[in-house]
Amino acid sequence: MADVIIDNVEKTFFDKENKSSFTVFKDITTEIKSGEFVSLLGPSGCGKSTLLNIIAGLEQPTNGIINVGTKKVKEPGPDRGVVFQESALMPWLTVLDNVMFGLRKKMKKEEAKERAKYFLKLVHLSKFIDSYPHELSGGMKQRVSIARTLALDPDILLMDEPFGALDEQTRSMLHKEVQYIWEKTQKTIVFVTHNIRESILLSDRIVLMGTRPGRIVEIFDVPLDRPRKPSSKQFGELEERIQQKLAREIEKVMREEMGDDYNSKKGALLYHSDRNMGNNI
Numbered sequence: 001m002a003d004v005i006i007d008n009v010e011k012t013f014f015d016k017e018n019k020s021s022f023t024v025f026k027d028i029t030t031e032i033k034s035g036e037f038v039s040l041l042g043p044s045g046c047g048k049s050t051l052l053n054i055i056a057g058l059e060q061p062t063n064g065i066i067n068v069g070t071k072k073v074k075e076p077g078p079d080r081g082v083v084f085q086e087s088a089l090m091p092w093l094t095v096l097d098n099v100m101f102g103l104r105k106k107m108k109k110e111e112a113k114e115r116a117k118y119f120l121k122l123v124h125l126s127k128f129i130d131s132y133p134h135e136l137s138g139g140m141k142q143r144v145s146i147a148r149t150l151a152l153d154p155d156i157l158l159m160d161e162p163f164g165a166l167d168e169q170t171r172s173m174l175h176k177e178v179q180y181i182w183e184k185t186q187k188t189i190v191f192v193t194h195n196i197r198e199s200i201l202l203s204d205r206i207v208l209m210g211t212r213p214g215r216i217v218e219i220f221d222v223p224l225d226r227p228r229k230p231s232s233k234q235f236g237e238l239e240e241r242i243q244q245k246l247a248r249e250i251e252k253v254m255r256e257e258m259g260d261d262y263n264s265k266k267g268a269l270l271y272h273s274d275r276n277m278g279n280n281i
């Protein structure tokens with residue numbers, strides 16, 4: 001188990017054809033402690049996924065360093081597992097075989113099978129091990145995807161809007177599931193979301209990112225007992241504080257994108273914390 005140290009990270013994309021460049025963010029510095037649950041929250045385009053991909057080693061930072069423990073992140077590694085919004089299961093394999101797939105190179109078939117079964121039980125899918133992905137709901141597919149990643153035993157679970165494409169009910173069920181998994185496995189979780197309520201429900205800390213320029217606006221501690229109730233006073237107060245900070249960031253984006261149109265439509269565009277941000281407003 002190891003801390004994730006993000007030190008002065010910048011990401012600039014270069015467009016060689018148009019000879020232009022675009023800095024998504026810079027000076028991102030923070031530390032995620034081993035075993036912590038941290039959400040990256042912010043308006044669309046502020047670079048949440050880009051930062052997650054850099055931690056995963058799928059993208060390189062333009063400047064700065066990310067260390068996991070004492071090791072510099074240069075590429076993907078077994079210490080970090082990623083769960084994306086789309087489950088990307090192999091449709092021709094059963095649920096069990098999907099989870100076993102990544103394990104087959106590391107251990108004997110029987111051992112891989114037992115391990116895959118254990119993690120499918122952890123996500124409450126024991127009854128569906130012989131099903132094929134097309135027979136599962138979106139939420140179930142996402143649980144297979146989580147089991148597949150957990151089976152590889154990463155120290156750090158990187159989740160990029162894993163429940164973003166799911167309906168409210170399923171999402172709520174998976175919130176409970178992910179909290180159970182986190183408590184049971186003690187993994188470090190970095191969780192990208194658009195949703196303030198989701199971030200308060202799940203995290204120890206919320207890193208609120210802003211845009212233009214991309215940066216960390218504020219880091220919020222969430223000192224609430226679990227399981228958390230959105231109806232509680234402290235939950236509501238924190239939600240309000242984050243919402244206000246975020247509204248300013250979103251207003252900035254909309255002003256730039258809409259120009260004169262912004263003032264006339266401002267009332268209708270007011271932000272609500274349980275809705276998605278940015279593009280879906």
Ligand SMILES: Nc1ncnc2c1ncn2[C@@H]1O[C@H](COP(=O)(O)OP(=O)(O)OP(=O)(O)O)[C@@H](O)[C@H]1O
Pocket residue numbers: 013024042043044045046047048049050051194278279
């Ligand atoms: N490979 C790339 N090349 C060029 N620009 C990119 C690339 N990947 C991301 N970007 C740009 O970087 C910015 C940040 O993207 P990113 O997906 O990280 O934001 P985000 O905060 O996760 O947004 P969302 O919440 O909408 O998913 C966006 O403007 C995006 O267009």
